[in-house]
Amino acid sequence: MKMNIRLKIGIIILAIFTLGSLILPFFMEVDPSRQGTYPKNMPFSLEHPLGTNSLGQDIFWFLVIAVRNSLMLGVSVSCVTTFVAGSLGLIAGYVGGWLDRVITALMDTAIAIPAFPILIVLSTLVRGNTSFWLVGVILVFFGWPWSARSVRSMALSIREREFISMAKFSGSTTLEIVRREVFPYVYALLVVAFIDAILWVTTTEAALAVIGLSKVEIPTLGSIIFWALSYNALFIGEYIWVVAPVVTTVILFLGIFLTSTGYNQMYATRRGHDV
Amino acid sequence: MIRLNNIVATYTTVRGQVDAVDGVDLTIPRGKIVGVAGESGCGKTTLLKVIYGDLIYPLALRQGGVEYEIDNVGYRVETKNGRQVTTSNIKDFWFKHISYIPQSSMSSLNPVVRIRKQFVDFMDAEQRKANVLEEIREYVTSLDLPPEAIDAYPHQLSGGMRQRIMVAMATFFKPDIILADEPTTALDVVVQKGILLLLMDIQAEMNNTIIIVSHDMGVHYQIAHKMLIMYAAKAVEFGDSEDVFKAPLHPYTKMLIESLPTIGDDQMRKGIAGRPPSLWEDLHGCRFAPRCPLATELCQTQEPELIEHKPGHFAACHSLR
Amino acid sequence: MGLVRYIASRVGSYLVVLFVGLTVTFFLPRLLPSDPVEQYIYELQSQAGQTLSPDEMASLRETLSQIYGLEGSLFSQYLGYLERVVLHFDFGPSLSSFPTPVLEFIRRALPWTVGLLATSVLISWVIGNLVGLLAGFFHDSRGATVLEVLGVMLYPIPPYIVALVLIMLFAYIWPIFPLTTTIRPGPLTFEKIRTILYMSFLPALAIVMTRLGWNILSMKAVSFANKEEPYVTYARLKGTRPRTIMTGYVGRNSILPQITRLSLSLGAIFSGVVLIEILFSYPGLGLLMRVAAGTGDYNMMYGTIVITIFAVATAALAIDLLYPLFDPRIRYR
Numbered sequence: 001m002k003m004n005i006r007l008k009i010g011i012i013i014l015a016i017f018t019l020g021s022l023i024l025p026f027f028m029e030v031d032p033s034r035q036g037t038y039p040k041n042m043p044f045s046l047e048h049p050l051g052t053n054s055l056g057q058d059i060f061w062f063l064v065i066a067v068r069n070s071l072m073l074g075v076s077v078s079c080v081t082t083f084v085a086g087s088l089g090l091i092a093g094y095v096g097g098w099l100d101r102v103i104t105a106l107m108d109t110a111i112a113i114p115a116f117p118i119l120i121v122l123s124t125l126v127r128g129n130t131s132f133w134l135v136g137v138i139l140v141f142f143g144w145p146w147s148a149r150s151v152r153s154m155a156l157s158i159r160e161r162e163f164i165s166m167a168k169f170s171g172s173t174t175l176e177i178v179r180r181e182v183f184p185y186v187y188a189l190l191v192v193a194f195i196d197a198i199l200w201v202t203t204t205e206a207a208l209a210v211i212g213l214s215k216v217e218i219p220t221l222g223s224i225i226f227w228a229l230s231y232n233a234l235f236i237g238e239y240i241w242v243v244a245p246v247v248t249t250v251i252l253f254l255g256i257f258l259t260s261t262g263y264n265q266m267y268a269t270r271r272g273h274d275v
Numbered sequence: 276m277i278r279l280n281n282i283v284a285t286y287t288t289v290r291g292q293v294d295a296v297d298g299v300d301l302t303i304p305r306g307k308i309v310g311v312a313g314e315s316g317c318g319k320t321t322l323l324k325v326i327y328g329d330l331i332y333p334l335a336l337r338q339g340g341v342e343y344e345i346d347n348v349g350y351r352v353e354t355k356n357g358r359q360v361t362t363s364n365i366k367d368f369w370f371k372h373i374s375y376i377p378q379s380s381m382s383s384l385n386p387v388v389r390i391r392k393q394f395v396d397f398m399d400a401e402q403r404k405a406n407v408l409e410e411i412r413e414y415v416t417s418l419d420l421p422p423e424a425i426d427a428y429p430h431q432l433s434g435g436m437r438q439r440i441m442v443a444m445a446t447f448f449k450p451d452i453i454l455a456d457e458p459t460t461a462l463d464v465v466v467q468k469g470i471l472l473l474l475m476d477i478q479a480e481m482n483n484t485i486i487i488v489s490h491d492m493g494v495h496y497q498i499a500h501k502m503l504i505m506y507a508a509k510a511v512e513f514g515d516s517e518d519v520f521k522a523p524l525h526p527y528t529k530m531l532i533e534s535l536p537t538i539g540d541d542q543m544r545k546g547i548a549g550r551p552p553s554l555w556e557d558l559h560g561c562r563f564a565p566r567c568p569l570a571t572e573l574c575q576t577q578e579p580e581l582i583e584h585k586p587g588h589f590a591a592c593h594s595l596r
Numbered sequence: 597m598g599l600v601r602y603i604a605s606r607v608g609s610y611l612v613v614l615f616v617g618l619t620v621t622f623f624l625p626r627l628l629p630s631d632p633v634e635q636y637i638y639e640l641q642s643q644a645g646q647t648l649s650p651d652e653m654a655s656l657r658e659t660l661s662q663i664y665g666l667e668g669s670l671f672s673q674y675l676g677y678l679e680r681v682v683l684h685f686d687f688g689p690s691l692s693s694f695p696t697p698v699l700e701f702i703r704r705a706l707p708w709t710v711g712l713l714a715t716s717v718l719i720s721w722v723i724g725n726l727v728g729l730l731a732g733f734f735h736d737s738r739g740a741t742v743l744e745v746l747g748v749m750l751y752p753i754p755p756y757i758v759a760l761v762l763i764m765l766f767a768y769i770w771p772i773f774p775l776t777t778t779i780r781p782g783p784l785t786f787e788k789i790r791t792i793l794y795m796s797f798l799p800a801l802a803i804v805m806t807r808l809g810w811n812i813l814s815m816k817a818v819s820f821a822n823k824e825e826p827y828v829t830y831a832r833l834k835g836t837r838p839r840t841i842m843t844g845y846v847g848r849n850s851i852l853p854q855i856t857r858l859s860l861s862l863g864a865i866f867s868g869v870v871l872i873e874i875l876f877s878y879p880g881l882g883l884l885m886r887v888a889a890g891t892g893d894y895n896m897m898y899g900t901i902v903i904t905i906f907a908v909a910t911a912a913l914a915i916d917l918l919y920p921l922f923d924p925r926i927r928y929r
Contacts, residue, residue: 006748105612108609108612108613109612109613109616109617111860111863112609112613112617112862112863112905112908112909112912113613113616113617113620113863113905113908113909114862114863114864114866114867114870114904114905114908115863115864115867116866116867116868116870116871117866117867117870117885117900117901117904118624118901120870120885120886120889120897121624121885121889121897121898121901122624123889124889124890124892124897199752203754206754206756207754207755207756207871210756210760210871210875211756211871211874211875211886213889222756225756225760234763234764234768235768239764242760242764243764246757246760246761249754249757250753250757253752253753253754254749254752254753256752257748257751257752258748261748327833329833366835367835369833369834369835370833370834370835371835375833377826377829377830377833379826382825382826382827383826383827383829383830384827384830385827385831385844385845385848385849386827386849386924386925387848387849387852387922387923387924387925388844388845388848393831396831396836396840396844397831397834397835397836397837397840428924428925428928430924430925430928431928444834
């Protein structure tokens with residue numbers, strides 16, 4: 001697989017983050033979300049690479065756990081979302097008929113309604129009983145239409161293509177046709193959809209957390225910023241508390257995005273298009 | 276006349292460089308309709324581009340050159356020391372003294388702009404006077420189109436009408452040279468005939484030179500005065516079309532003509548077995564040899580030259596000695 | 597009659613979206629495990645620090661149920677809800693600022709949101725598409741690669757990060773702009789307009805930066821693809837000037853899918869605007885929502901949600917109806 005430069009950089013970044021969030025926690029001495037573990041607002045040192053914050057937490061280790069939680073949520077919700085999007089998109093596109101019309105109506109409505117305001121309402125309604133996973137379920141509801149659209153249009157175009165008819169005439173069963181001819185195209189699309197979903201889920205959860213409407217007791221990339229803002233980190237000059245998660249978020253999202261477009265570019269070139 | 280001096284034209288692609296025209300050397304007379312025939316990929320379109328002066332990346336002139344006169348101004352493009360040198364800016368003449376009708380005429384019109392605007396947006400300000408539109412309308416009517424056609428958008432016109440518009444655009448300024456690349460492809464036979472007659476009328480009236488590229492020998496039979504047959508980037512036969520059709524010299528030409536249907540003849544048409552060689556490989560000897568019934572050992576090793584075997588009738592084949 | 601069918605289908609989708617949106621908003625609280633009446637009473641009590649007598653509680657429950665429209669069967673509630681909302685835009689009174697009607701707050705906040713959104717989206721649209729067209733047309737130049745990299749780097753950055761960075765840079769480190777937006781009520785003087793522009797600058801900048809990456813990248817991709825189209829090649833062969841080719845041929849055709857994409861992404865754009873409003877304390881719908889969420893003011897929350905759905909769907913419809921102006925293939929059969 002000849003990888004282009006985008007894909008290379010993206011995968012390197014993602015690899016660092018994934019390995020980091022999986023391996024580093026083994027080296028933790030204390031639970032980073034426990035408050036008052038260390039003296040407050042200490043500057044950088046060997047013991048605390050990013051210093052500590054106003055809650056007496058080590059910023060670096062908190063960030064590590066935050067990344068891990070954000071990624072875990074992102075990946076798991078994305079799996080479900082991509083599965084739902086892929087299935088519904090394929091059914092709608094390939095089967096067609098009234099089923100297609102119903103699914104399309106759902107899709108278009110879900111896209112037209114802005115997700116964030118609804119999420120704000122939902123998060124307050126379940127405030128007392130929010131579990132982290134409920135947030136995930138809600139995110140699936142809003143995340144599936146985007147990828148489903150692309151899968152559906154791809155399924156539609158494949159249905160029209162002549163080689164499907166040819167395969168039918170040559171005697172292959174529908175399942176064989178799907179596996180041999182349809183799946184390679186759809187596979188690439190699903191990979192891209194999966195990666196894009198991770199980006200969207202992580203962003204949206206973090207956005208909710210930043211304004212204090214997610215389960216902010218759990219360290220995520222968003223909640224860390226929320227706590228920093230609540231404790232007026234900027235006002236008291238504790239910039240690192242905000243800057244560290246901001247920089248981390250930007251690099252992580254950049255990595256996810258580069259992987260997504262890089263993969264898309266590579267696959268398009270392999271199919272013979274000039275990108 | 277249009278002088279083609281041993282032209283070698285190259286395309287640069289991801290796979291490397293390929294010579295789409297490999298050493299074509301002849302003189303094309305003015306005031307005639309010249310047909311260029313051959314299979315897909317033989318280099319006819321590239322030759323047209325070279326003559327037109329559309330030498331834009333990835334196409335480049337590697338060797339040789341083209342020479343002709345337009346409006347008493349000489350135009351020459353050639354390669355000196357590996358660099359392409361043009362004596363005058365051919366782009367100033369485009370569509371005013373030399374025109375090009377491209378291959379995919381169906382989609383060569385901007386879908387979101389009215390025809391009349393596309394008629395004028397390549398003219399300078401001084402040409403774009405108020406009454407130009409009226410002149411265009413008149414001219415278009417003379418080509419058997421309704422005058423409102425130019426107010427329409429491309430998708431509102433039929434394929435045949437669009438092709439006539441293309442011809443109208445290309446001939447409006449009465450150019451000296453018209454290059455037409457497959458002007459009748461994708462049109463039905465009746466419409467085809469109309470376009471061909473149109474071109475013949477224009478040529479008779481303006482006495483200009485029309486070079487028509489087509490893989491359809493039937494088209495050439497109907498209107499060409501002179502014929503150039505190309506095969507695998509080489510010119511294999513050139514002469515008056517009467518001579519070429521009645522007494523073809525090159526075996527390839529013979530096979531091309533034999534594949535033409537004739538009314539009243541019930542015999543099965545013979546196709547030509549095999550395919551042209553890939554231009555990516557190193558080619559030795561006559562390029563038609565693998566498919567030629569007359570091929571000898573000499574044909575495999577030595578390339579035949581385009582020689583005048585009869586007055587005005589050239590062919591490149593060892594069997595003619 | 598292509599145009600008529602197009603308009604009809606767009607209006608049809610619009611109505612479907614509104615209907616589904618209203619219905620979902622209606623059923624949302626009723627399907628979730630919390631009871632807004634009980635929740636309100638609970639919060640009231642914990643805030644006031646005292647308990648109510650059983651009689652007081654009963655009458656409070658009844659009043660609240662009426663206000664929430666929770667009386668009667670589900671179906672009658674639904675009909676009543678539809679009638680109130682669709683015909684009168686009546687969302688009831690705000691619970692945290694009783695008895696001011698929700699509609700009043702919305703009326704004050706809506707112009708701010710619309711103004712901010714329209715201006716920022718317009719700016720990022722014009723700049724982004726222009727830059728994208730240039731980058732796609734001059735694809736091989738170094739400038740185009742730089743712009744592409746710029747677009748790639750801007751695109752994945754979420755709105756809250758952009759907002760935070762801007763706040764950090766321009767409200768803390770170099771305090772040029774204020775932290776929060778405070779605009780005193782009063783007549784629209786020239787001075788006031790200046791204040792408004794001053795306060796709106798950072799939030800608008802945040803929105804523009806968030807959208808710019810997407811505009812540049814998608815326009816560049818479309819322009820680059822359209823550059824290879826036969827009609828562009830033909831225009832070149834006719835001797836058309838490159839500038840005319842770029843604008844009249846590539847530009848005019850590339851803008852079409854961009855318009856469609858804009859209409860589709862209005863929901864996402866609005867979400868971003870809401871978030872940015874909250875972070876800048878900008879007096880628009882976003883802030884209303886956040887405050888309502890914090891105080892448990894259900895009427896306010898639903899009111900703002902419904903208005904949001906309505907506004908986004910209408911804006912999308914407006915864009916869709918403008919599309920035929922740009923594409924003659926839809927206008928004429």
